[in-house]
Every structure is written in C-alpha cells, then in structure tokens.
Amino acid sequence: ASETVNMEENMRMTLPDSIQRWLRAVGEEGARQHLRTYLIGGVVRDIILQKGNEDIDIAVEGDGIAFASDIASKWNGEIHKHEAFGTATITWPDGLKMDIASSRTEFYEKPGSLPDVESSTLKEDLFRRDFTINAMALALHPEEFGNLIDHFSGLEDLKRGSIRVLHNLSFVEDPTRILRAIRFEHRFDFAMDHETEAFIAQAVNAIHALSTDRILAEFQRLTAEMPPAQLFHRLQKLDVLSAFLPGAVWDNTAERLLPYITSLQSSLFMTLLPLFLQESGRVLSAGRVAVRKQDKQLVRHVHHLLDESWALSIERPGDFHRIAAHVSPLSVDIAVYCLEYSARQPEKASLLRQYQEKWQELPSWISGADLRRLGLRPGPLYKFIISETEKAIINEEITSSQEALNYAEALIHSCQP
Ligand code: ATP
Numbered sequence: 001a002s003e004t005v006n007m008e009e010n011m012r013m014t015l016p017d018s019i020q021r022w023l024r025a026v027g028e029e030g031a032r033q034h035l036r037t038y039l040i041g042g043v044v045r046d047i048i049l050q051k052g053n054e055d056i057d058i059a060v061e062g063d064g065i066a067f068a069s070d071i072a073s074k075w076n077g078e079i080h081k082h083e084a085f086g087t088a089t090i091t092w093p094d095g096l097k098m099d100i101a102s103s104r105t106e107f108y109e110k111p112g113s114l115p116d117v118e119s120s121t122l123k124e125d126l127f128r129r130d131f132t133i134n135a136m137a138l139a140l141h142p143e144e145f146g147n148l149i150d151h152f153s154g155l156e157d158l159k160r161g162s163i164r165v166l167h168n169l170s171f172v173e174d175p176t177r178i179l180r181a182i183r184f185e186h187r188f189d190f191a192m193d194h195e196t197e198a199f200i201a202q203a204v205n206a207i208h209a210l211s212t213d214r215i216l217a218e219f220q221r222l223t224a225e226m227p228p229a230q231l232f233h234r235l236q237k238l239d240v241l242s243a244f245l246p247g248a249v250w251d252n253t254a255e256r257l258l259p260y261i262t263s264l265q266s267s268l269f270m271t272l273l274p275l276f277l278q279e280s281g282r283v284l285s286a287g288r289v290a291v292r293k294q295d296k297q298l299v300r301h302v303h304h305l306l307d308e309s310w311a312l313s314i315e316r317p318g319d320f321h322r323i324a325a326h327v328s329p330l331s332v333d334i335a336v337y338c339l340e341y342s343a344r345q346p347e348k349a350s351l352l353r354q355y356q357e358k359w360q361e362l363p364s365w366i367s368g369a370d371l372r373r374l375g376l377r378p379g380p381l382y383k384f385i386i387s388e389t390e391k392a393i394i395n396e397e398i399t400s401s402q403e404a405l406n407y408a409e410a411l412i413h414s415c416q417p
C-alpha cells in the first residue's frame with residue numbers, strides 16, 4: 001500500500017477555524033456512531049492547492065440522512081433533507097452550510113469497530129465523479145483526521161496540472177464535463193491529458209443530445225470565470241464548438257465582434273450573438289442555432305433587422321422614432337450592432353447611434369405642465385405635441401427651452417380649429 005498522505009496542516013492553513021471545529025465535531029460524532037465520515041470533492045482539491053473554498057461536502061459511510069438529523073438536533077442546525085438523493089443540507093447557527101451524503105444506504109455492518117480495509121463504497125462514490133482532481137476525500141475520523149483518500153492518483157494529477165477523467169466513457173455519460181474540464185483548465189492553468197482530450201471526440205453524439213438549457217447554464221458558469229474568446233477558441237480547437245452551438249463558427253471576424261457584443265449586454269444570448277451572426281443572418285434563417293424558446297422572438301427581430309427588404313431610412317427628421325419602434329423590443333444598441341456588423345448598412349448604424357445619443361441626452365424643455373400653462377386641455381393631443389417637439393429638439397430645429405415652448409404653442413394652434 002502506498003504511504004498515507006495527511007492534509008491536516010493544509011486544512012489548518014486554508015479553512016477558517018469555525019469550519020475546522022465543525023469538521024472535527026462531525027468526525028468525532030461519526031466515530032461515536034461507528035461511522036466513517038469524509039470531506040469530499042472540490043474542497044479537498046482546494047485544500048491541497050491551499051485555496052479557499054467553503055463548499056463543505058461530507059460523505060458518510062452509512063445512512064447520511066440519519067446521521068445529519070442526529071448532528072443537526074445535537075447542535076441546533078437547521079436541516080433540509082433530500083430523501084430521493086440520500087442527502088441533507090445543514091445550516092449551523094453560525095451560518096455555515098454543509099452537505100451530507102450517504103456513500104451507502106445501509107448502516108455499517110460491524111458496529112463497534114472500524115473496518116481495517118476501507119469500504120469500497122466511498123471508492124464507488126469517488127469513481128462517479130468528473131476528474132481525478134475532484135475525486136479525492138479527506139478522512140474526518142479522529143484517528144485518521146486529514147488522511148487523504150486518493151484511489152485515482154488525483155494528487156499526482158494536481159501536482160502535474162492535469163485534468164484527467166476516471167474512465168473512457170466519462171464524457172459520453174455526461175458531456176457537460178467537457179465544459180467543466182475547460183473551466184478547470186482555465187481556473188488552475190491546467191491542461192487535459194492527451195487521453196482525456198481524445199475521449200472528447202467519442203462524445204459528440206452525446207453533446208447533440210444535451211438540452212439547450214443545460215448547455216447555456218454551463219456556458220454561463222464558464223463565461224463568469226473565463227473570457228468568452230478563450231472559451232470559444234478552446235471549443236473550436238477541441239472540435240466541439242458546433243456540437244454545443246449548432247452553426248457557430250469561431251474565426252477572426254467573430255473574435256473581432258465579440259468584445260463589442262459583450263460590452264452591449266451581459267446576457268448570455270448576446271454573448272453568443274456574434275457567432276450566430278457569422279454568416280450575416282443566414283445561420284439565423286436556417287434555424288440551425290440552438291436558442292431557447294424565450295429567445296426565439298429575439299432571433300426573429302434580429303433577423304428582421306438584417307433583412308435587406310426592410311428599407312431603413314433615417315435621413316429625415318423624426319425617422320429615429322419610426323426606427324426605434326421598428327427595432328423594439330431589441331435595444332437600440334443591438335440594432336446598431338446588427339447594422340454595423342452585418343456589413344450591410346453601416347452608415348445607417350452610425351446615424352442610428354447618433355440619434356440614440358441625442359435621445360438619451362434630450363433636455364426636458366417640454367412637459368405636460370407646460371402644455372397646461374399654454375391652455376391646452378389634457379387629452380390625446382398631449383402625447384402628439386410632446387413627441388413632435390422632442391423630434392424637433394433631436395433634429396436641432398429647436399435649441400432652447402423658449403423655442404420649445406414657442407414650437408409647442410404653434411403646434412397647438414395648428415392642430416385646433
Ligand atoms: P467549484 O469550485 O466551481 O464549485 P467544484 O469542483 O466544487 O468546483 P461543483 O460543481 O460544486 O464543483 O461540484 C462539486 C463536486 O461534485 C466536484 O468536485 C465533483 O467531484 C462533483 N461533480 C460536479 N459536477 C459533476 C459532473 N458533471 N460529473 C461528475 N461529478 C461532478
């Protein structure tokens with residue numbers, strides 16, 4: 001057997017005192033009940049790396065829910081049971097949360113003694129995980145507190161900076177692990193090992209079977225951690241970009257457009273828009289893009305905007321208002337983006353942008369109160385007169401509040417017998 005590695009010192013250095021106290025208490029209570037308890041998953045990886053992580057996942061070799069109930073009532077924790085999964089979440093009075101899971105459902109067979117061979121159930125639990133670096137555990141039992149359980153050489157991979165799956169069908173089983181792998185590569189400056197990278201090619205069909213919502217949820221977690229450009233580049237290199245996002249292409253143009261689109265709106269769909277727009281709307285019309293139902297309307301509007309048959313003219317006074325109505329419910333920003341980068345109507349895009357800026361800085365030279373003072377009775381005319389006066393302000397036919405009032409007054413007279 002290989003030498004036991006003990007991480008007690010790392011735990012002391014990386015975990016807040018309060019968490020350490022809870023972990024020792026859990027280990028001791030487990031021992032009293034003749035149950036082995038473990039800290040498991042991502043936090044173990046981070047303890048070894050000496051990085052902070054307060055996501056406390058505990059595995060119990062026994063009935064995890066019963067154990068969680070015991071300790072929750074013993075120390076005044078609030079417990080939420082997830083019976084279907086055999087897990088429970090406890091929130092302690094000091095605010096710390098911990099997740100407790102069973103690594104097997106029946107109680108340990110030999111009450112009164114700890115087995116001298118480690119139970120295989122913990123190993124099975126660890127084997128179901130995504131990567132070796134996430135498949136380690138730390139013993140909490142007082143006699144072995146901090147001992148590292150590492151069946152799959154996770155420690156070695158952590159030292160080498162290697163992301164490695166536990167078996168060749170891992171990505172087929174759950175293709176979102178491909179995205180997780182990319183996330184960990186970026187976060188720790190690690191790399192997938194060659195074999196792991198090769199397994200990805202076999203999972204392409206499984207990727208196609210993923211729901212758009214799951215893909216987008218993972219993309220959201222990814223783009224929160226890494227620049228989208230690097231993500232798309234990596235996916236393209238792994239040859240799975242179009243498996244995750246049908247029709248998407250990552251090339252120089254997309255790369256150039258990306259910062260622009262991400263600065264407009266942070267929503268995920270907008271982050272992906274440049275990819276969709278790669279072929280100037282052709283992808284959109286071909287309907288190959290995996291978008292969520294609620295985004296379909298948006299796609300239709302973008303497409304409409306890119307449609308050449310829609311003659312966009314904003315040379316005349318007041319045109320901005322007509323365009324704005326046309327563009328709605330897209331933001332003007334998105335409209336400008338589409339026009340600029342569809343390479344069809346760039347000059348109109350800049351006009352639209354100018355109008356928008358003026359619109360945002362529109363001085364408040366005319367109001368309902370002004371119209372009342374001018375003797376106009378409240379009614380449908382208010383909206384018309386205000387909007388016409390604002391158009392004249394935007395078009396710089398009016399340059400002061402006095403002129404605005406005069407303009408409105410003249411309008412009132414021209415509209416009434
Ligand atoms: P993070 O720091 O982003 O929270 P993490 O590794 O803690 O990273 P979680 O998503 O919180 O990630 O998952 C906790 C643990 O659950 C992981 O360390 C891993 O062991 C396991 N896990 C999570 N997602 C998967 C998956 N898709 N397949 C297999 N195991 C997974």
